Amino acid sequence: MNEIAPLQPPALPMGEDAGPTLPHSIEAEQQLLGAVLTNNDIYDRVASIIQPEHFYDPVHARIYEAAAAKIAKNMLASPVTLKAYLEDDEGLQELGGASYLARLAGAAISSFAVRDYAQMIYDFAIRRELIALGHEIAGKAMKLDLDDEPVEQIVAAEQSLYKLGEAGKADSGFQSFLKAVTTAVNAANAAYQRGGDISGISTGLIDLDKKLGGLHPSDLIILAGRPSMGKTSLATNIAYNVAKVYKKGTKPDGSEGAIEGGIVGFYSLEMSADQLAARILSEASEVPSTQIRKGDMTEGEFRRFVEAAKSLEACPLYIDDTPALPISQLSARARRLKRSVGLDLLVVDYLQLVRGTGKNENRVNEISEITMGLKAIAKELHIPVIALSQLSRQVENREDKRPQLSDLRESGSIEQDADVVMFVYREEYYKEREKPGDHETDKMAIWQEEMDRLHGRAEVVLGKQRHGPIGTVDLSFEGKFTRFGNLAPGYLAPEREEQY
The missing domain is CATH 3.40.50.300 (P-loop containing nucleotide triphosphate hydrolases)
Known part of the structure; x- marks a missing residue:
């Protein structure tokens, strides 16, 4: 099996000198995409954790988005079916075009590990968001604007941080009736323990x-x-x-x-x-x-x-x-x-x-x-x-x-x-x-x-x-x-x- 050469990520600009690279794992993204392309059922297990914007490499984000669109229509998402939709993608052409999609499928991970890889990709994305948010807060603080009070900046920063912390929780959305029943039973048990009142x-x-x-x-x-x-x-x-x-x-x-x-x-x-x-x-x-x-x-x-x-x-x-x-x-x-x-x-x-x-x-x-x-x-x-x-x-x-x-x-x-x-x-x-x-x-x-x-x-x-x-x-x-x-x-x- 041919191994995929990891892409060289761009560095985060820090003033005149190039700073440290942003947190990411190209290998994890490649292997997760390969798993989705070889077994579309895996998509449902990771869709609640990651979205296209969580991928570090923009080409990977577009591949994931195209696969998600196909799967949402109950159509097969594979290297062959995606080839026609991504033929004009310049980024994919630089990586080898259709052959890159085939190599992704060849590097697929086992299905039992997909959630761990998805969580890793998500965690790296959150770290990048934190870095970007830090730069945004610093930039606003440096800019002296009479209409933008420091207290309002603090509130906006807190809201952004809390939103970032709450986003992507896998337990949101639909839940099974079993889980809902368990919650109801726990509430009833608490009432019973307190004497039924x-x-x-x-x-x-x-x-x-x-x-x-x-x-x-x-x-x-x-x-x-x-x-x-x-x-x-x-x-x-x-x-x-x-x-x-x-x-x-x-x-x-x-x-x-x-x-x-x-x-x-x-x-x-x-x-x-x-x-x-x-x-x-x-x-x-x-x-x-x-x-x-x-x-x-x-x-x-x-x-x-x-x-x-x-x-x-x-x-x-x-x-x-x-x-x-x-x-x-x-x-x-x-x-x-x-x-x-x-x-x-x-x-x-x-x-x-x-x-x-x-x-x-x-x-x-x-x-x-x-x-x-x-x-x-x-x-x-x-x-x-x-x-x-x-x-x-x-x-x-x-x-x-x-x-x-x-x-x-x-x-x-x-x-x-x-x-x-x-x-x-x-x-x-x-x-x-x-x-x-x-x-x-x-x-x-x-x-x-x-x-x-x-x-x-x-x-x-x-x-x-x-x-x-x-x-x-x-x-x-x-x-x-x-x-x-x-x-x-x-x-x-x-x-x-x-x-x-």
Whole structure:
């Protein structure tokens, strides 16, 4: 068998002097092409790993592309059938024309090794991409352009690197039903091990977990409400509950990660990081947040406050309070956190404060772009994303002020893209503003009775749940600690208890 003389690769230009050659293996490319040309079935085994652009030699890339086109049409791809299509290829003519195709077939490797060779070719291609990306980053940094800020260059570089890291994964695309069933069984097993209540990450709120089954990877969860209903408080409570019980270990599928709780990323676009931390410390130390802000604490309260701060030092809760963050940067920062320390839950407070790319003049289209971006983050990073959202004022004009899906502000895409839509509702807030005058004794007595019934209670209305029931979950609410909690058994009215 005649051996093929490896081609001499060009050198990477580095200034005036020729630098080192780019990573490649001409021999691996030749032998893989030979295997495909002698057995077209091999193409299906390597097509998920390499594409024509991954070949170092452009002639090899064109041969692979021509073979792929023939095979896609259920036609034979061999040296004979490809000869007619590549006769005018000058690069192939320099290598010997049709005889080179025959020599490729003669140098074919065994079918069991094709994936290893394909992976080698792909790895070399990624290295070349990294080198090219490095040169591109250096070139942009050297070019002083007022419209191209360094921070934007960093974000663009991160996105390019992450895209490069995610590209070419062989497990993308179609998967067998067996694999899908295995994943479903693992999720069911996780729920069974936790006592049959939840399969996702626990929110720390028992009744909410029963309705949701926990927070599930790839889900976009919209938490909406009117101002002063407690959206941020509930989101903060959930984030804290998830982070404080975080434990790392081996998952049922054998991978390393969170086996309880999780690492939480919190985008606080409205409040500063220290304000958010004060809320969490208020909940943990049971010192009213107003007293924390004023510094009006007794010695015992201050001691509890300090002890709570110490216990939360190792809590894996990461806060980003950059205002008006574009969805592209939000995505890039989430990827960076996932790469560096891990990420199991992402919270965005709140959706209307996120910026789009600036390409949509219409606000409705911009909100649609943002919700699609958040859903893409959830799927790409395989984590639940909780996004808070404002409701329109039309709620205030109704007699029954419980929120509905139609109250979601600015875009129907919020409802469309979300897997779960939850509304926070505190009737006490509205009833408090209906206080009668002191001279109306009868009305005052009725009002006081209603206030006593509603005091310290809140509702989470599940308006949409793609994979579960809708309904209402009752929670306790302690305003001075900005804390939602579980209601004691038997606290609910009999008709409400029947829902559970």
